[in-house]
Amino acid sequence: MTDFITRFAPSPTGPLHLGHAYSALLAHDMARAAGGTFLLRIEDIDRTRSRLHWEDQIYDDLAWLGISWDEKPMRQSDRLSEYKLALHDLWNRALLYPCFCTRRDISAAVSAPQEGAEPAFGPDGLIYSGTCREQYIRSSSFPKHDALRLDMQDALSAADQPEFCYTEHSSGTDQTHCTPAKSMVHDVGDIVLSRRDFLGSYHLSVVLDDAAQGISHVVRGKDIQPATPIHVLLQKLLGLPTPTYHHHRLIRDENGKRLAKRDDARAIATYRAEGKTPDDIRRMVGL
Incomplete structure (x- = not known):
């Protein structure tokens, strides 16, 4: 057990x-x-x-x-080397690309009149428009000082699953929550997995750290729940177990x-x- x-x-x-x-x-x-x-x-x-x-x-x-x-x-x-290893793994599998856009660049791109729709928000805020992905020419050299984004479409193809599911433990019962893979491109987008000013990101570190500590039940606020399908995807890509989650109410x-x-x-x-x-x-x- x-x-x-x-x-x-x-x-x-x-x-x-x-x-x-x-x-x-x-x-x-x-x-x-x-x-x-x-x-x-x-x-x-x-x-x-x-x-x-x-x-x-x-x-x-x-x-x-x-x-x-x-x-x-x-x-x-103390775990920066572990984050670096995971990033190199994803980079070598062509699932990451460098991003040079600032928050202002992203806001301007998604707010452009020709878009014809309200800006879309996901777990990371404004959903990235893919500017750097479309302009990037693949290189074998790992970027040392650039922000790195997960190419969501390629990541979903690599994971090769129709949906990403986890068990939610609430009120003494377990329920299965699933997110269709096809929805994550438009509802989540190309998330940042490492930033310019520090190695890694919350999404990457949390799945690596929970696995390293052998966490069976992740207890955290409901405000993080929209990001859980991202974490399940990363767990699948990195060969890590998916714990049971308990997303609790927030104190206001x-x-x-x-x-x-x-x-x-x-x-x-x-x-x-x-x-x-x-x-x-x-x-x-x-x-």
């Missing part, structure tokens, strides 16, 4: 807030209830925004909440807006300073 292994994977780019507390406590509670394992991963792949003092605050806040992890935390900054403010790290008023550290207890935090997030 497969071990029940969950994880919490925050980025050290700001203070943890109530939404993080809910996700971490839920994943921790699920692992403990199943007699399983709870792991911690620090997603510090974006070195331009990650800060060590925020990482230290993560450890402190989680310990205060009563959350313990069963192995030494994984840090993405009084106006219904999802909490962000810049919302210091709802930071765990702020509540701690005000004298709140871990049990208070559990009640506040509905646990």
